Amino acid sequence: MGSSTAPRPDRKKKSRHVYNLVGILALLVMAFPVYWLVVSALRPNHEIRSYDQTLWPSSVSFDNFKRAIDAPNFGSAIQSSLIICVTAVVGAMVLSTIAAFAIGRFHFTGRKAFMITLLVIQLLPPTAMLIPIYIQLNGLGALNEYWGVIVIYLVSALPFATWMIRGFVINIPKELEESAMVDGCSRMGAFWRVIFPLLAPGLAAASIFSLINAWNEYLLAYVVLQDNDKYTLNVWLMNFTTSRGVDYGALMAASTLIALPVVVFFMLVQKKMASGLTSGAVKG
Amino acid sequence: MSAAEMKAPAPPVPVPPQPAHRDTPPSPARTAPRKRVGAYLPYALIAPTVVAIAAVFVWPLIKTVIMSFQDVGRRELWTGQAAEWVGFEQFTNILGDGEFWDVVWRTVLFMVACVVTTMGVGLLLAQAMQRMSTWIRLALTAALVAAWAMPLLVATSIFRWFADSDYGVVNMVLTKYLGLDFRGHNWWLDPKQGFLIIAAVVIWGAIPFVTITLYAALTQVPRELEEAAALDGAGALGVFRYVTWPVIKPVFQMVATLSVIWDFNVFGQVFLMRGNEPEPEYSLLGIYSFEKAFESNSFSQGAAISLITVLLLSGVAVYYLRQLLKIGEVE
Numbered sequence: 222m223g224s225s226t227a228p229r230p231d232r233k234k235k236s237r238h239v240y241n242l243v244g245i246l247a248l249l250v251m252a253f254p255v256y257w258l259v260v261s262a263l264r265p266n267h268e269i270r271s272y273d274q275t276l277w278p279s280s281v282s283f284d285n286f287k288r289a290i291d292a293p294n295f296g297s298a299i300q301s302s303l304i305i306c307v308t309a310v311v312g313a314m315v316l317s318t319i320a321a322f323a324i325g326r327f328h329f330t331g332r333k334a335f336m337i338t339l340l341v342i343q344l345l346p347p348t349a350m351l352i353p354i355y356i357q358l359n360g361l362g363a364l365n366e367y368w369g370v371i372v373i374y375l376v377s378a379l380p381f382a383t384w385m386i387r388g389f390v391i392n393i394p395k396e397l398e399e400s401a402m403v404d405g406c407s408r409m410g411a412f413w414r415v416i417f418p419l420l421a422p423g424l425a426a427a428s429i430f431s432l433i434n435a436w437n438e439y440l441l442a443y444v445v446l447q448d449n450d451k452y453t454l455n456v457w458l459m460n461f462t463t464s465r466g467v468d469y470g471a472l473m474a475a476s477t478l479i480a481l482p483v484v485v486f487f488m489l490v491q492k493k494m495a496s497g498l499t500s501g502a503v504k505g
Numbered sequence: 506m507s508a509a510e511m512k513a514p515a516p517p518v519p520v521p522p523q524p525a526h527r528d529t530p531p532s533p534a535r536t537a538p539r540k541r542v543g544a545y546l547p548y549a550l551i552a553p554t555v556v557a558i559a560a561v562f563v564w565p566l567i568k569t570v571i572m573s574f575q576d577v578g579r580r581e582l583w584t585g586q587a588a589e590w591v592g593f594e595q596f597t598n599i600l601g602d603g604e605f606w607d608v609v610w611r612t613v614l615f616m617v618a619c620v621v622t623t624m625g626v627g628l629l630l631a632q633a634m635q636r637m638s639t640w641i642r643l644a645l646t647a648a649l650v651a652a653w654a655m656p657l658l659v660a661t662s663i664f665r666w667f668a669d670s671d672y673g674v675v676n677m678v679l680t681k682y683l684g685l686d687f688r689g690h691n692w693w694l695d696p697k698q699g700f701l702i703i704a705a706v707v708i709w710g711a712i713p714f715v716t717i718t719l720y721a722a723l724t725q726v727p728r729e730l731e732e733a734a735a736l737d738g739a740g741a742l743g744v745f746r747y748v749t750w751p752v753i754k755p756v757f758q759m760v761a762t763l764s765v766i767w768d769f770n771v772f773g774q775v776f777l778m779r780g781n782e783p784e785p786e787y788s789l790l791g792i793y794s795f796e797k798a799f800e801s802n803s804f805s806q807g808a809a810i811s812l813i814t815v816l817l818l819s820g821v822a823v824y825y826l827r828q829l830l831k832i833g834e835v836e
Contacts, residue, residue, distance in 0.1 A: 236636065272671060319550045375557070383554065437658070
């Protein structure tokens, strides 16, 4: 770039300090609750029930983690969460990939209507749908069954996943798949060998997004699942909150265990997710 | 090419050269049979999704409408006994109830406050992120992502603890560092203060999505244009107004609309902060409908309130759709 584009280096430098300050302030505010979560999980219990909270723990202790893990139904809650979330996400990815391929590749009558439906569904408030969904599940005998929750999570993930994967489909040049077919691939073969590998990053991002949503959902699970040993992790977390008070130490330790994998996954895919979000938005 | 031409007997008529078009397949002869098979392919591909969505969203929505004209309580739910039709009674009851309107106004106010703060802070942060040192930006991004990924239930428990009257950090900081006497102060007695805590967790949780998405949109703004405008004498505001804003506008509107919908439906934060039994002063529309349905055992009342919520939001939804379709037409 020419020297003319940076006319006032000193002024630019000064304003950079201001932006850095804004950045550090925002960093402190955004990170503090996360910091508090991890630090409290490691804090000795007497400090948690203290009238004089300190920002640093005096010593590190794993008692809270032990109490959390020893709490009844921890194992079964992990199992429930895994069964429900993995099944729902795998199902959602299969359905949304083929649907995304259809709207990303073909121009057919009703395509626009379908896309509008996907968008409208995302606008329906989930809490507003809770009551009819509950009644529907009750009618089907799905209350207190995993599959009731799985079906709802699966379908809830569909609109967004389809929309997001579509953004990746339209970025793959049509010629790639056409030349594969000229070379003797069937349409299915072309899809599996050419398109699918290129879609993989989009699929990864969409599946992590759906997985996180399912992993974090608790209201439906709370209402539908009734047996203690069927609770998902989020419903199980409520065990630490009783009418007599909250066991913050164990709650924070358990929360750390649940949130940690999510945060790590999220860190890995957030860039792809942001690009998936904006490509869906900008390319309509 | 018209249908008549397609059917015309093969020979001598010279086919006029077709204008080259990207989407036109190279040879009609090769693609013709494929097209016939392919005509149903997209429908087959979207069929499972259409069926699934219809079963889980569309049918319950229709069911909501039906239920809101009936009187479904516990008995009808468990015995499957036919519910009585009551016409508009549920709606007239709800709309005639002063408490319902209190809840509506509270919800609208809360939503507006949260959305305005979130969008304002998010836009400022996204702009600042473009101009701060790389390492601070990376650290901030990590913090935003960590906050974004925090399960709602976990975030809510942390903020609940922050505001705890005896063991909370908020009271400690206000008392110890700012010299105010907040020892043992109960934030929940006055709903105005209580909603500050709820708004804090909602806004804290929403800022990452807004900031990261807007930051991604800002990277699409051509740097040269901004610099050229600045050279031509435009102030910071002018550059933003005439160069930056037009580029990020569609993304901003989409994010703002989504925020309106999410913040209008805040449920978990209130429900969990108030120990699964929010006091009436803490009712937002979602909570109100839930309590009518599951605690007062009137599923029809709950359904009617849900339906009114959907109708209230549909204005925003239509706006959002029109924006997206406008963008879609460019494709």
